[in-house]
Structure formats: structure tokens, C-alpha cells
Amino acid sequence: MKKTIKLLLASVLTFAATFAQAQTAEEIVNKYIEVTGGAAKWAELKSVKMTAKGKQGGMEFPITSLQKAPNLMKQSVSFQGKEITMSAFDGKETWKTNFMTMKAEKGEAEDSENAAKSMDFPDPFLDYKAKGYSIALEGEEKVEGTDCYKIKLTKKPIKVDGKEEEDFSFYFFDKENGVVIMNRSVMKKGPGKDQAIETLMSDYQEVNGLFFPFTVSQKMNGQVVFSMAMEKLEMNVAIDNKEFAFPID
């Protein structure tokens, strides 16, 4: 581990020298991909299985997250030996476990259609042009006391309560080392509509040549509402598509 950090620091230092001049959104994103492992290495990544500890309001619980190219995902927590899927997408439909009955229920059709448009793996910035996304540099902003470039990523339009809307959010790239340390998005529907969620990334660590943020926290209105610390990250493990499918009793 120690070696990893040293290596990383060295690459960050050399990188910092060149990064200071980076100006365009494209350069910033390219550097990010480079510093986290390089496009070729990212392209080899087909699946990720993570186990983590989640923390919310003083509670702690194990989380399992499965992701598979092109856009399959499932996040589950375990309470008292019961596995509860908080969110899953099988490529067509979203679903999750109802806490009262402990049975799976499908998401609204619109949400599934939106997920099909906006979910991607492993990183939205990889081949963003080919995916039909666009990026724009929207200036600089401080995040957690750190100078960052602010990049707007616009995906394909989604539907919100039947109406087509732009799907965009903001990513903050640490000017010093080039990695993303925050994403800011706004809730599109529901009681929290229009409220911003900030997702902070830290504890970047290397796994087989790729760098992942091992801690991800979510803040609303400046307060941490959820935090997740990775314990194990496995790459390119075989995950059957059935894992993501809506369970049939």
C-alpha cells in the first residue's frame, strides 16, 4: 500500500506541473482519465464488485455494490442478515426492496427509461463524446477549501413527470492533482425537487492500475447525510446478469 501511495504521489507531482496550464474542459477530463489510470486501462474494466461500510445518522451497515458494463448495477445493504436492495437496474428496469414487505418492487416506468439513458459504467467521462454527452468548463470553484475546475457534464435528455429535460450535473476537478473530488446535482422530482446533492470523493486508492475513491460521502445543505467507505474492490469478476434482474418469487 505504501508503495502505491508513493507511486501515486510521484505521478501527481509530475502531473501537477503540467496540469496547472490545463485550460479547456477536454484537457481537464483527459488529464483526469490519464491520472486515474489511462483510457486503455479503463476500457479493460468490465465489472466491479465492491463491499463497503455505509454510515448514516449514526448507523453503520454493510453495503455490496455490483456494476457491470454497459449499465447494470445493484446496491444492497444488509440488515440483521437480510439483504435489502436499495437500488438496482438490469438495463431495462429499476427496482428496489420495499422495506415493509421486504419484497422487490419496480420503479416508475419513467425512472427506468431515464436510467437507460443516464446510467453508464465505469465512468461517465470515458468516451463521453461517443456516448452523446457534452462537457463544458464553467469556471473555478473551491470545494472543501480546495481550488477546483468546474465542469458541466450534459447527458442525453431525460423525462421528468412526462416532460423532457436536460440531464446535467457538475463535476469538480482538484486543480492540484486532477481527480474529481465532488459532483453536484439537483434532484429532479419528488419532495426534494430542486435541492442540490453534493457527492464528495476522497481516499483515492489504486487497484490494479486504476484509481478509485475509496470514500464517497453525500452532503445536503452542507451536512453529511451518508458516507460509504470501501473495504474491498474486485475488478472484472464474473457477475451473472441474473444478479441484476428483478427477482421473481
Next chain:
Amino acid sequence: MKKFTLLSSILSLSMGVFAQEALPIKGDEIFGSMRARHIGPALMSGRITDIEGHPTNNKVLFAGAAGGGVWKTGDGGVTFNPIFDKHNQSIGAITVDPKNPDQVIWVGTGEIWTRNSVTIGDGIYKSTDGGQNWTNMGLANSERISSIKVNPNNTKEVFVGVLGALWSDSQDRGVYKTTDGGKTWEKIFYVNASTGCSDLVMDPKNPNIMYASFWEFRRTAYSFNSGGENSALYKTTDGGKTWNKIHNGFPTGKLGRIAIAAAPSNPNILYSVIESEKDADKGLYRSEDAGASWKRTNGDFELVVRPFYFSRIVVDPKNPDIVFKAGYNGSVSKDGGKTFKAIGGGIHADIHDFWFDIHDSNRIYLCDDGGFYRSYDGGSIWDMAKGIPVSQFYQVAIDNQTPFKVYGGLQDNGSWVGPSSKPGGIENRDWISVGAGDGFRTFPHPKDPNIVYSEMQGAENIWRINLEKNSVKTIKPFPESNDPKFRFNWNTPITTSPHNADRLYVGSQFLHKSDDRGETWVKISPDLTTNDPAKQQQENSGGLSMDNSGAENHCTIFAINESPLDQNIIWVGTDDGNVQLTQDGGKTWTNVTANIPNLPKNTWAYFIEPSSFDKNTAYAVFTGYTSGDFKPYVYKTTDAGKTWKSIVSPDLKSFVRNIKEDYKNPNLLFLGTEGGLYVTIDGGQNWSQFKNNMPPVAVHWIALHPTEDALVMATHGRGVIIIDDISPLRQLTKEIIAKDLHFFTTKPTKMAESGAFGGYARMGEFVGENPNSMAQVVYYLKSRHTFGKMSLEIFDQNDKKIADLAPGKSKGINYVDWTYSLKPPKVAKGKTIIQAGFQGPTVLPGPYKVKITKGAKTYESTLNLIANPKSIHTADDRKVQFETAMKLFNMSEELGYLVDQIDNYKIKIDSISPKLTSTKLKKQFPVADIASKMQTLKETLVVLKGDNYVGAAEPQLREKISGLYGEVLSYTGRPTNAQLASMKVLDEKLSAAKTQMEGFKASLDKLAPAMVKAKMPELKVRSFEEFKAAEN
């Protein structure tokens, strides 16, 4: 260089022993994750100046507040979110792009309802992402923007009406145009330096036709003038190239403020409300030929009242004869302006704007001095939005109750007392009214929690309120036989004394003192003002419409403070620029104004803060905005006013209204500015804006809690905002900020007691945030932690790890919450989920070790928990509670292990059962029978069917233990005898089950040697320790 060091050391000596070196850090780097919380209230809301809708989606509306930013609703006015929190909070006009309404929104800053307390804007802003991000597009000196019109055929072309400066001449007025979406602006129409564009209207069908009303106006600190030769209504038909007066039918002579509206359904029909010289021709005018001629239709009170405050007329988009007029109460005409009726009651007075639903004209929205309202019946009945906390406090005070209460007075919304904390959050209903009219200074009696002092405008009333008895007594001072008339400021200073709890001060032009709660008053000063007769002509104020409300009263005392170190030292500041000091309790006074360097004459002495470290030291802030001077003026004296030094740095961007010195570190100062809160940690050499959940709203007053270290701000537009613990800021030194990580010394955490019921607000109602009741680990990080591992652990007195927390990683000060509870028990698996599995017992008071591991380095500190000193529980109660909770915790885990063993035996036995083929073998190894008996036992231990809601099954032992455990945890004192007895009963049942289990295990153990012989796998299950350590 050496010389400089010497000089600066001399300077710092003269600044007193506490002076320190400038600290080379600013802003985010100091504050890190230190954060403000908003407690509103939204009960009375505050002045909202403009409403704007979306051209196609009737659920989307925007409300612009006088001092509280822009609020958006996406649900037709039920819930609102602030969307302009990083920018100037005073809103003049909001406009949605007609072609790209989901993306492009324009906001012109600077309120245009030019009352005495109005503030200033800083230009025009544009969002291209529906309001998430904003860019200032210029017109920086516009001060107030009245209208923004976008050409629907070419949305890069935008016209802006700039009303401009209120207190001074300015060239930055008139009509501006951009053709490139706001990158560049051209002033296309200008009248003169005292006349601005008060309204700009675009023809609904033809964007080349526009109407612009121009208003000649001026305010000073002591007068207001509306009207002149230059007020006029203009029309262009060529997109703003040429403008012509359209006054055919208008009154002659000087005109004042003119409102203008075009009927969307018939652009030839125009309405204009005119302020003029003669009462007989003031009022509403209508044109049916697009302004070629006008006819006066009505001059009722609502049509002519206070034009500077109410010049707005709004026409139904579908019916050109339905017109709403803003006003004192507002009125509506259904016959094209001939006759009017009052709109429904039950709403706050002083209406500023209306908006019709685009699909249904019976749905109307309005805004006034008391918030945002919606009507579904064409404007008879109105329903208030209770979730827009834009209350405009002038002042705030706090008391020493636990939790402390907050007191303050508001623009046109009385005076209030509310809690700083409440179970479930601080709701609108938690605030108590302690004054009527406009509220200003409101103070609790320093010792008697039932007594509150408050006032209304111009000291028309000063009240002493007994909250317990619900009684109010008017206690203002009156002139004695030889006294001249008393002059009271609109915002009359009242204050209490740090030395004598029954003392009260009030300022007119004299300082009045009472030592018996306001029953008797003694005048303890001569006239302390300049007493300039030229500034005392208020009965002539207003211009074309007389306006002598008291708002312009001048040559009055504005600031009074008694030194906390010596009751004979009293500082007084006056609105006409005097700073006066007495050091003998009022016998003699010294005017020290002339000693203040670089301060323009007659600059309003807004606040004086006597130091709590040294009686010769004081801070004074001045505002010159009422003469158009927006510079910050902050001074410090250390020799009782003989010399003064400016402590302004270039960091300060706007004018200043209040200053607060910390009680423990004299270099820590807090500054209330028109653009938010600024803090210095080096005695004013550098100032940093505090931005964490703190908009750049005008901060009119700051209170600091002497023991809780909470900084409480009266904002003029966003209610009361609190930063709960500023104590880490006291500790910042050059040495600390050089360290990679530094733990701050924190006060022992008073452990929270179990609360009562609370929290019943429903959707759309504002609920103020409570203070954090958790223990906090507070540390400074030199840089953000982005790479590698970082952990934060808590250990008990036996060095046993009891908690893993998610560390904060911000550069600057980090706060990490700890709930001071143990991890929850590992409970039995069942069909359902139980509460016990989510809760751990609260630990006992005492020291706990904090350990941060960051990369290869570790850092340690101690966190102290203490029982709340006001607790109703004894140490013994707490111990019984903890021990009971731990006993039930252990019972839960023992039961969990019991079930775990049964489950694991079942798996093992199931796996060998197929091998037991013959009757003989089955008889020799009756494991299936044992497994079946275990299963029967399990059914009494844990629920194996049903769901987590109404399909719940009959509770078993797990559920009963969990229920009792939850009850015991929910009360931080001694459990009831019934609970203790119940625990005993459940424990007996658990013991019986364990005994039964031991019997089964003994039976299996007996079979073991024969099974080994028969080459059967061993029937062994995991240990209790293995069970505890496992994830599942």
C-alpha cells in the same frame, strides 16, 4: 526590512498585549466545514418584491425578496427553494426567457420599492441552467433594476430598465440593451442623473413597441422626494432607437412615479397609475389606442397611496378589463378600471406585485411586506406560503435560558421571541409575538425570563411585556415641561445594562435612563446630535405625495452601549454622525467624532461595541449609504476615543452595520456587513467572508452567547442565522495552521437528554434547523485529504474501540459528529427486522480517546462527555440505565447466537441426513429429531413469518427483548420498575431457552464419538466470538 519589523512591533504594542501577527489564511481555509443554520422564522415571512412565472409551465414560479434572494417553486406555490444564495439578496426584477424558460432566467438586483430601509443591488445576473448557477452580466453600478424584457423573437436581445441610485446622482440609469445575451450593454435611453426607469413594458405582440416610465426621485437620511419635471412616460416603436413622451390626457406639471401595464390580450389597452401635483388628477389612466390618448378612470385611495411603494398594475392575461393594483391593501377592477373593490382580507398589508396563472385567471399569486400568497378564487381568499423565511430582522438578542431564546424586531412584522432549539425542529408555531407594527430592538430582561422589552417605529410605543402574565405596559419616556419635542429614530435604540438588570436605556436626541424597568426615566445627556434644523423638515417630506411616516426622523441617537467593564462608561452614536462618550454615568459627555480619521462628516454612527477586555477600547462602525457612500467604515480606539484606527481591509466589499468582539480572544471580531458576515482572527488585518450556508445577506446585528459560543445573526432578509460554536476560531494561530492536522480543544459535550415529542410541520412549512446535539471532533487540516486512507476511531477508557466515524477531509476546520452510542447488538436473524439491531446504548459520561489515522501517521486527542448540568437524572440513574441497556444488549446477542447455532446445526444436520439411509442409522443418530426440536425452540425465539408493517406476526422473545431494549434506550434516566421486572422475566425465558439448547447440544455431543467412527462430518458450529465478528 528590519525597520519595518521594529515599526510593526511598536504598532502591535500600541494595539495592546493581545495583538498578534497577521494570519496568512482566509475564507474557506479557515472555516472548513463550520456551518451556519437557519431558524427563520417563516411565520410572518418578509417583504417580497416581485413574482415571475414560467411562460408554459404554470407550476413554476419565482419570488424575489427585498433582502432574501430568489425563491423557486415547482409545484404551484406549495414548496419553495432559494436559488440565489451566493449572490446579492436584494431583488428588483426576475424574468424568464420566453423561448428557453427551463434554462435561461434573468435576475436584476436591487429592490425598487424605495422605502427607508431598502438596500442596494450589484447588477444583473443570468442563469443558463434553470437557476443552479448564476453569472453576473454587468450593470454593476445600477443599484436597482426595475424591469428586464427579453425579445421573444431573438432572445439574445434584452432590454433592462434601471431605476438606479436612490441616495445620489448617478449616470447609471435609464434603458439598457444587449444584443449578445448580456455580454455587452448599451445605454439606449437616458434622461438625467436623478431620473431612472421605474418600469419598462414590452408590447405583448410587437417587441419593437415598448413603454418606459421615468421617475425623478431622491432619498436622504432625513427626507424623501418623489417627482419632478423629468418624470414621464415614453414610448418607442422602433425597438428603442427613439422614444417619445405619450402624455395626451395626462396631468400637467410635475409628475411622480408612474406605473404602466399593457393588456396581454389586447395591446392597445394600456393602464397607467400617475402621481401628480393635484389630488384631483392623481390615479388610474386608461388608453385604448396604445398610448395615443389617456382618460383618468379612478382616483381611489388604493390607486394613489404611496406611489414609491406600490406603483404596480397587473392586467389579467385573458381579460383586458380585469386589473389588479398593488397598494396598502390592494384592489381589483373588473370593469376596465372604472371601479375598484378591495381584495380579500387576512393578508399582510403593503402589496407589491401580482401574477396570474397562465391557464386559469382565477388562480392568482401576490407578494407583500409579509410574504407570498395564492388565491384560487380570483383574489377573494388568499392562502399564505409558510415556507419562505425571508424575515427582515433589524436586531437580535439572546437570553441565558437553556436552550437560549432569540428576540428580535422585523420590518413591518412586529417583534418576536423564539427558541433556538426544539424537539423536531423550530416551527413557525414556536414563535411568540411581542410587538406590533414595525419591530426593532427587542431585549429580554437580563435576569427575569418573563420580561421582554420591545418597540414600534419611531418609539411610538415602547413596551414591557410580561410573558407569563400576558400583559403589556407602554413605558416610553415623555418630555418634561422644559424639554423640547423628543426626536426618535424610526429604529429607536433601546438597550439593557450588563451591570443593573432593571436598567434600560432609550435614545431620542437625549439619552434616557431608567433603573426600574421603564417606570421612571431620567435624561442623562444634553442633545447629543448635531441638531441641524435643515434635517428636521419631515412634515415636508415625500415630494408630490406627502410621506411623513417617521421613517425620515433625523438628528437622533441610534446606538447606545454601556461598557461591560464599567457602568459609568456609555458610548452613544447618532444618525448624523456623532460619537459621544461619558465616563461618569452621563454627567459629562465628550464628542470624539473629530478624532476619527478619514471619516466623511455626518456619517451615520451605526453601532459602537465597548470592549470586554479593556474599558478604554471600543469599536465603532459607520454607514454612509444614505448619502450614496457604500464604503465600509470600522474603527477601533484603545484610548477612550482620543485616537481611532481603521480596521478595514480590502477584503470588505460593502458597507457595515454591526460589529461583535469575541469574549475570549480580542483578535476575533465578527462584522455584520450589507453583503454578509465577515470574520477576522487577527484583529482586523484580514477579513474573511463566512459562506457556509450563509448567503451574502445584510447582517444588521450580531449577538454572541457568552457560554455556548453561538453566534446569532439578525439578517435583514433571511431571518435569524446561527453558527453554533465559534470557539475553534479563537484557537487559530500561525503555529496551528502550519501543522498537518491539529485537534482543537473543545468544551466538554453536554450529553443530550431524551427529548419530548415534537415536529408536526407539514409539506410547505418551514422548519428551522436544530443545533447539533452530538459530540464533535474538531480538527484543522492543512490540506484536503484526497489520496490514501484516513480513519477516525473512538476508544473508551479501557482503550477498547467503540466507534468508527467517517472523518471530515476539508482543508480548514472539520467537524465530525459522534452520537456517543455503542454499536448496536448483533441480533437474531428472523423474517423481519427489529429496531434493536439499529441502536446501541448511550455511553456514560467520561473521557474518550479520539484517534485519526491518516496515511502512516496517527493523531490522538480526547473528547469529554459530561452529563447535562441541568439534568433531572442522577449519576446513579444513568448508571442503572446503562447497565440495564447493556444487559438487554447482551441478551439480544445471546439470543442472536442461540438462533445462529440452531440455523447452523440445521445446515449441518440437513447435509448429513441423506446419509442416514437405514432405519437403524436413523435410530442410532437421531439428529433429525434433535434438529426438529431445535426448530420448535426457534419458533419461540424469533418471528419467522409476516412483514414489518401491519402483516406483523405475534412477537416472540427476540421482539420482546428488542422492544424493552428500545424503551430503555429512549429514556436517559432510570428505567421504570415495570421495565426492570420485565427484563427479569425475559431473562428467565432466555435462560430456559439456553438450557434447552444446552440439552440438545449435549445429546449431539454424546453422538459425536460414534459419528466419527461412522465417518460422518463433525457437527460443530461457530463460537460466540466468531458469530460476533462475522458480517452475517
